[in-house]
Amino acid sequence: xxxxxxxxxxxxxxxxxxxxxxxxxxxxxxxxxxxxxxxxxxxxxxxxxxxxxxxxxxxxxxxxxxxxxxxxxxxxxxxxxxxxxxxxxxxxxxxxxxxxxxxxxxxxxxxxxxxxxxxxxxxxxxxxxxxxxxxxxxxxxxxxxxxxxxxxxxxxxxxxxxxxxxxxxxxxxxxxxxxxxxxxxxxxxxxxxxxxxxxxxxxxxxxxxxxxxxxxxxxxxxxxxxxxxxxxxxxxxxxxxxxxxxxxxxxxxxxxxxxxxxxxxxxxxxxxxxxxxxxxxxxxxxxxxxxxxxxxxxxxxxxxxxxxxxxxxxxxxxxxxxxxxxxxxxxxxxxxxxxxxxxxxxxxxxxxxxxxxxxxxxxxxxxxxxxxxxxxxxxxxxxxxxxxxxxxxxxxxxxxxxxxxxxxxxxxxxxxxxxxxxxxxxxxxxxxxxxxxxxxxxxxxxxxxxxxxxxxxxxxxxxxxxxxxxxxxxxxxxxxxxxxxxxxxxxxxxxxxxxxxxxxxxxxxxxxxxxxxxxxxxxxxxxxxxxxxxxxxxxxxxxxxxxxxxxxxxxxxxxxxxxxxxxxxxxxxxxxxxxxxxxxxxxxxxxxxxxxxxxxxxxxxxxxxxxxxxxxxxxxxxxxxxxxxxxxxxxxxxxxxxxxxxxxxxxxxxxxxxxxxxxxxxxxxxxxxxxxxxxxxxxxxxxxxxxxxxxxxxxxxxxxxxxxxxxxxxxxxxxxxxxxxxxxxxxxxxxxxxxxxxxxxxxxxxxxxxxxxxxxxxxxxxxxxxxxxxxxxxxxxxxxxxxxxxxxxxxxxxxxxxxxxxxxxxxxxxxxxxxxxxxxxxxxxxxxxxxxxxxxxxxxxxxx
Numbered sequence: 001x002x003x004x005x006x007x008x009x010x011x012x013x014x015x016x017x018x019x020x021x022x023x024x025x026x027x028x029x030x031x032x033x034x035x036x037x038x039x040x041x042x043x044x045x046x047x048x049x050x051x052x053x054x055x056x057x058x059x060x061x062x063x064x065x066x067x068x069x070x071x072x073x074x075x076x077x078x079x080x081x082x083x084x085x086x087x088x089x090x091x092x093x094x095x096x097x098x099x100x101x102x103x104x105x106x107x108x109x110x111x112x113x114x115x116x117x118x119x120x121x122x123x124x125x126x127x128x129x130x131x132x133x134x135x136x137x138x139x140x141x142x143x144x145x146x147x148x149x150x151x152x153x154x155x156x157x158x159x160x161x162x163x164x165x166x167x168x169x170x171x172x173x174x175x176x177x178x179x180x181x182x183x184x185x186x187x188x189x190x191x192x193x194x195x196x197x198x199x200x201x202x203x204x205x206x207x208x209x210x211x212x213x214x215x216x217x218x219x220x221x222x223x224x225x226x227x228x229x230x231x232x233x234x235x236x237x238x239x240x241x242x243x244x245x246x247x248x249x250x251x252x253x254x255x256x257x258x259x260x261x262x263x264x265x266x267x268x269x270x271x272x273x274x275x276x277x278x279x280x281x282x283x284x285x286x287x288x289x290x291x292x293x294x295x296x297x298x299x300x301x302x303x304x305x306x307x308x309x310x311x312x313x314x315x316x317x318x319x320x321x322x323x324x325x326x327x328x329x330x331x332x333x334x335x336x337x338x339x340x341x342x343x344x345x346x347x348x349x350x351x352x353x354x355x356x357x358x359x360x361x362x363x364x365x366x367x368x369x370x371x372x373x374x375x376x377x378x379x380x381x382x383x384x385x386x387x388x389x390x391x392x393x394x395x396x397x398x399x400x401x402x403x404x405x406x407x408x409x410x411x412x413x414x415x416x417x418x419x420x421x422x423x424x425x426x427x428x429x430x431x432x433x434x435x436x437x438x439x440x441x442x443x444x445x446x447x448x449x450x451x452x453x454x455x456x457x458x459x460x461x462x463x464x465x466x467x468x469x470x471x472x473x474x475x476x477x478x479x480x481x482x483x484x485x486x487x488x489x490x491x492x493x494x495x496x497x498x499x500x501x502x503x504x505x506x507x508x509x510x511x512x513x514x515x516x517x518x519x520x521x522x523x524x525x526x527x528x529x530x531x532x533x534x535x536x537x538x539x540x541x542x543x544x545x546x547x548x549x550x551x552x553x554x555x556x557x558x559x560x561x562x563x564x565x566x567x568x569x570x571x572x573x574x575x576x577x578x579x580x581x582x583x584x585x586x587x588x589x590x591x592x593x594x595x596x597x598x599x600x601x602x603x604x605x606x607x608x609x610x611x612x613x614x615x616x617x618x619x620x621x622x623x624x625x626x627x628x629x630x631x632x633x634x635x636x637x638x639x640x641x642x643x644x645x646x647x648x649x650x651x652x653x654x655x656x657x658x659x660x661x662x663x664x665x666x667x668x669x670x671x672x673x674x675x676x677x678x679x680x681x682x683x684x685x686x687x688x689x690x691x692x693x694x695x696x697x698x699x700x701x702x703x704x705x706x707x708x709x710x711x712x713x714x715x716x717x718x719x720x721x722x723x724x725x726x727x728x729x730x731x732x733x734x735x736x737x738x739x740x741x742x743x744x745x746x747x748x749x750x751x752x753x754x755x756x757x758x759x760x761x762x763x764x765x766x767x768x769x770x771x772x773x774x775x776x777x778x779x780x781x782x783x784x785x786x787x788x789x790x791x792x793x794x795x796x797x798x799x800x801x802x803x804x805x806x807x808x809x810x811x812x813x814x815x816x817x818x819x820x821x822x823x824x825x826x827x828x829x830x831x832x833x834x835x836x837x838x839x840x841x842x843x844x845x846x847x848x
Contacts, residue, residue, distance in 0.1 A: 066092035066188045067178075067216045071122045073115055076266040079242055087264050089234045089248045091119060093188055094213030096233040102223030103134070103141040103194035105238065110268035112192055112220055113145055117270045117278060119190060119218070120153060125282055128188045129319065131167050132157035133205075136195035136223070144269060147279035156528050157194075164197050166525045168204045169546050171217060175208065177321045178216035186216040187319040196223040203228050239263065292316065292532075292552035294560050297350060302571065303360035307442045307479070308432045311364065313354030315347075315536075316551030323536065323549040325351065327444060329430075331508035331538055332476035336485035339514025343531055344485050345376045347512060348446055349554040351483075352380075352390075353561060355444065356568060361391045361576065367412065367445040369397040369405050371452035379565065381581045388565055389579060391572035395616050399584030401818070402460050403831040405453045407615040409467035412445060412480055416471065419478040431479040442479040445471075450484040454494040459811040461494035469498060472505035482506075489517050504540065511535040580616055587817070588612045588833040590648040595620035599655040606656045606721065608633055608649035608766065610792050611819060611832035621821050621832040623790040625653070625764045628825060629756050630789035632765040634775055636801075637794025637814075641834050642768035643676035643727050645792055645819070648835035649766050650680050650725050659688030663722045666691060667699045670728030673768065677727045679837070696732040700747040703736075707750040710757040721762040729767035730774035752780055755787040772796050772804055782806070789824040792834065796820075 070090035077084045091097060103109040120128050130153060134141045139157040148154040158164045174189045196202050208217050209231035221227060224235070232249035242263035297314045299305075305312075310328025317323060325331070338344045355364055370376040378398055380390040395411070397404050419440060428434055431442070447453065454461045468482070475481055484506070495502070509518045511526035512534045519526060519541035525548070526535040532550055539545035554561060588611055590596050596609055610633075611621040625631045633649055635642040654662065664684055668677035684691045694702055706722065726732070736747030755765065765788075769775040772793075779787050782804055793801050795814040802810030805822065810829070812820045819834040 066119065066123045066128065066218065067183075067186045067213070069213075070095040071119070073118050073122070074267065075111065075115070075236070075245060076243070076264045078260065078262040079265050084265075087245055087260060089245065091115070091234075092213075092218055093186075093216045094211070094218075094232055095249055096209045096219040096221070096231065097236070098219075098221045098224035098227065098230055098233045099236040099238070099243075100223070100225040101238045102136055102196065104136055107243075107266050107268070108222050108238070109137075109141045109194070111236075111266045112141065112194065112222060114267045114270050115220060116145065116148075116154075116190065116192060117275060120148070120282060121278055123188065126187070128153070128190055130154040130190045130192060131171065132192045132194065133164050133167060133197060134194040135159055135161070135164060135197060141194035142192075144272065145275060147276045148282070151279040151282055153279065153282050161198060161201070162522075162524050163527075164201050165543065166523075166527075166546070167191070168201055168208075169525065169544055170548060171208060172204070173547055174319060175211050175215035175217050177318060179211075179214045181321055182214060186321075189217050189319075190220065191217060192220045194222050196221070196225075196227055202226075206230055209233050235259070236264075236266070242266075292550060294350065294353075294552045294554050294557035297354050297552065298357045298564070302357055302568070303363075305358040305363065307359050307363040308434075308439070311355055311359060311442055311444065311481075313351060313358055315350060315354070316549045318547050318549050323547060325508065325536065327442065327481040329476060333472055333482040333506040334484070334508045334510060335489070335503060335506040335518045335541075336483060336510045336512070337487070337489060337515025337518035338485075338512030338534075339487055341531070342512040342514050343534075343551075343553075344448065344512060346532075346554050347510065347534060347551060348376065348448065348483070348485065349561070350551050352444075352446070353554065353564060356390055356392050357564060359392075359442075361441070361573060362439065363441050364392050365394050365441045365443045366390070366392045367395045367408055367443065368393060369400045369408060369445070369447045369450075369453075371397075371400050371402075371405065371447070371449040376448055377446075379561065380579070382578050386562075388569040390565060391568055391576050393579035395580045395582075397582045397584070400582060401584055401614050401831065402453050402455070402464070403614045404582045404584075404616075405447065406460055406464055406467070408445070409464060409471065411616045412443065412471055413467055415443065416474050416478050416480060419480075423478070430477050440479060442481065444481045444483065446483040446485070448485045449487070451486045451488065451492055454492050457493045459809075465494050465498055465502070469502050472502050476505070487514070507538055507540050509535075509537040509541045511537070511541075580618055582614065582618060585817075586833075587838055588835050589837065590651060590835045593620055593835070595622070596652055596655065599652060601656055601658040601661070603656050606653050608790075609652035609835065610635075610645050610649055610821065611834040613821070614818075614831040614833065621830065621834075622652075623649075623823060625759070625790075627760045627762075628789075629759055630786050630825070631759040632755055632788045633767070633790045633792070634788045635766075635768040635792045635794070636772050636775060637796050637819075638770045639794040640672045641794055641817075641819070641836055642770070642792075643673035644836040645794075645834045646673075646725055646727060646766055646768050647676040647680045647837075650723065651683055653723055654684055654687055654689050657689070657721065660690070661720055662689060663720055664689055664691050665694060665702055665722065665724045667694045667696070667724070667726045667732070668728070669696055669699070669726060669731040670770070673727030676837075680725070696735045699726065699732050700735050700750070703747060703754055704750045706758060706763050707754040710754060710761040710763055721764070724763070724765045724767075726765065726767040728770065729778065730769045730771060733774060733778065736778065748778060748780065751778060752784065752787060755779070772800055776804060786824060791820075791822040791824075792832070793820040793822065794834070 070092035072088040073091045075087050075089060078087055099108050101108050103112055116130060132142045134157045138159045142157045145154055158167045171189055171191055178186045193205060206228040209219050211217055234248040235246035237244045243266050244259060245264050246259035310326050312324055312326045314322050315325045336344060368377040377396050380393045381396050382389045395408055426434055431440060453464050471480060471482060511519050513529045513531055516524060516526045519537060523541055523543040525546040534549055536547045536549050537545050605624045605626045607622045607624050609620055609622045613619045613621045623633055635645045666677055666681055668674055681691050736751060739746045776782055798810050798812035802808055819832050821830045821832045
């Protein structure tokens with residue numbers, strides 16, 4: 001390149017000398033109608049210039065890395081009367097071009113398009129990315145280059161002031177990254193301004209021309225007559241039909257810097273066929289270069305990172321530069337936004353697997369919550385098909401309930417308090433200062449579709465906001481980090497007046513397509529993002545701190561993910577336990593419950609299992625049936641699940657009694673309960689327990705007998721417990737309501753006596769009532785509600801349940817496969833997943 005430039009300079013000097021001789025000869029010649037012949041050698045000189053210019057203007061396609069050094073680019077032909085030669089100038093990183101007239105002049109527009117095409121053809125495939133600014137013509141300047149836009153080589157041109165600002169933000173970030181990387185194969189950013197932008201942006205554009213070759217930026221600026229002072233820039237001035245080309249940087253045409261001494265005819269638009277052909281060629285290269293591989297995000301060695309000062313992982317690439325994200329003091333929490341299908345799940349998986357590959361479970365723990373109807377985190381937990389799990393995962397919620405989300409946040413707050421005590425004991429204020437012998441892992445909590453957790457303005461939403469604010473404020477110091485992801489962060493009622501206090505702690509914002517809401521309203525850097533990319537902002541969304549990053553599709557690398565997961569699982573520490581898993585769509589089965597399998601005869605206080613609590617540990621939901629008055633169980637609601645809950649309670653009680661030490665009276669009173677009642681009787685009989693089945697009339701007789709025995713102590717004298725199980729107790733209301741003519745007592749009187757005195761004699765009632773009002777009637781009104789203190793409410797309206805319990809602000813929304821456990825003695829109110837058998841009828845929605 002240096003030899004060609006030197007030869008070109010000598011040729012130009014010879015041309016000037018020949019021109020001087022020619023002028024002298026013309027002045028000396030006598031006037032004549034015909035011009036004198038050119039002195040010998042001029043034609044030969046012009047021919048040599050033409051041959052040299054052709055050589056310079058047609059470099060080997062794809063062979064010039066424009067960051068390593070400039071390449072000669074043709075602008076047009078020198079308009080010499082005795083001949084012509086191509087005019088070429090050096091363009092590339094640190095070498096720029098300016099035209100004094102903007103691209104509304106068709107000649108200037110054609111020149112810009114021709115130069116863009118030649119630079120793209122000169123550089124290696126995927127070596128140049130083009131960003132256009134066209135506020136004057138609203139993008140029309142780049143219209144003929146549309147195939148390059150479709151191929152992914154040319155970015156959509158910026159036509160508004162905000163878009164121009166975003167492009168310049170990205171260009172400045174590119175320049176900073178290029179100088180830091182200092183690589184010869186860096187991608188060149190070609191910024192093409194079809195007209196001069198407003199003064200502030202014009203100054204920023206001019207500053208790019210002063211950034212130097214290491215910045216990997218080349219500027220083509222039209223309309224530069226009023227531009228600030230430019231750096232190493234070749235200038236083109238339009239003069240009538242021709243142009244005047246000023247000296248290029250580092251390769252002067254003239255001794256005085258005035259430029260080439262001949263007018264230049266600028267080249268016009270390249271043929272449309274050439275644009276299409278180049279777009280097709282480059283598009284294939286861009287697509288191949290854009291095929292990001294998940295494996296490239298992973299470190300060479302596993303679990304060698306220390307989390308003492310923070311967590312870091314590679315997320316993707318900005319151009320050719322790797323982009324690293326962190327959980328540390330500068331960016332303790334992240335806010336991620338994007339519409340459905342924008343790639344939030346892929347983004348999160350890339351981050352989570354990247355962290356898990358770099359840090360051991362002793363350095364990193366994960367709490368993962370998904371509130372949408374998806375399977376974002378299923379692969380991190382053991383399944384029937386794949387027993388592996390991610391060793392870092394401590395709690396995973398799949399289609400989580402809001403109550404489960406609150407339970408996880410409570411667990412994290414508890415962890416904060418434990419860590420605060422640890423810090424005080426060691427006299428430190430941050431995780432990095434803890435002694436090596438007392439390390440604590442950093443905790444990353446991901447809440448996907450977090451707005452569901454904050455829906456409405458009920459007690460759950462309010463508590464969630466309180467917990468999030470506390471975790472956001474204190475988490476930085478204690479190594480507890482939050483990632484909140486959602487389609488939208490606006491319109492969340494529970495956040496009114498609290499949003500800034502919470503989100504102000506989230507310094508890192510990741511805006512995927514459709515996720516501009518996580519950025520400052522003035523920042524539209526994410527407005528035109530394609531799927532598979534995101535704007536990373538480390539200034540809480542404020543303009544000027546944006547990096548556009550492309551990240552690989554983790555779903556497309558399912559085999560790589562499975563291989564990595566199994567590799568990490570095999571390396572798990574000795575004694576590692578799988579994560580606590582809450583699957584919102586799963587049926588809770590009694591036979592799978594660890595408490596049930598651990599039950600043995602001989603306990604002092606029998607317990608009745610009714611479901612799994614919606615909490616982090618998935619603890620068993622149960623009631624103790626001791627001698628306290630009112631220790632009976634009422635299952636409420638029309639859902640047939642009520643019979644299944646009675647089955648689970650009865651079988652769990654039977655497991656705690658040796659055969660012959662407990663008596664079971666089963667009253668299947670409604671057809672909907674027959675399958676559960678039949679199964680219960682069969683299991684009890686197989687275990688050796690005596691079982692009596694009774695109908696409604698016989699049920700009244702047994703209640704009368706048991707009430708009498710409880711009065712005179714007969715139940716206690718036998719030493720055996722008695723469990724009266726009524727499947728559909730409301731069906732016996734008519735029978736119980738009739739009065740005995742001899743005693744003048746109704747069956748309800750006997751039932752109420754049994755409820756009050758039976759527990760002291762080892763007699764307990766387990767009943768399913770298909771309506772709350774029917775239970776209240778059987779009890780004799782709400783004033784007697786403490787005669788049955790253990791309740792499982794299925795599809796019962798929360799307001800009605802609160803009225804019965806005397807709790808006016810009870811927050812409960814009935815839904816399928818959920819129930820509310822209420823223990824009035826222990827003051828417990830918990831959401832549970834009631835036990836059921838696979839294939840049983842789903843809950844219905846009404847209340848009978």
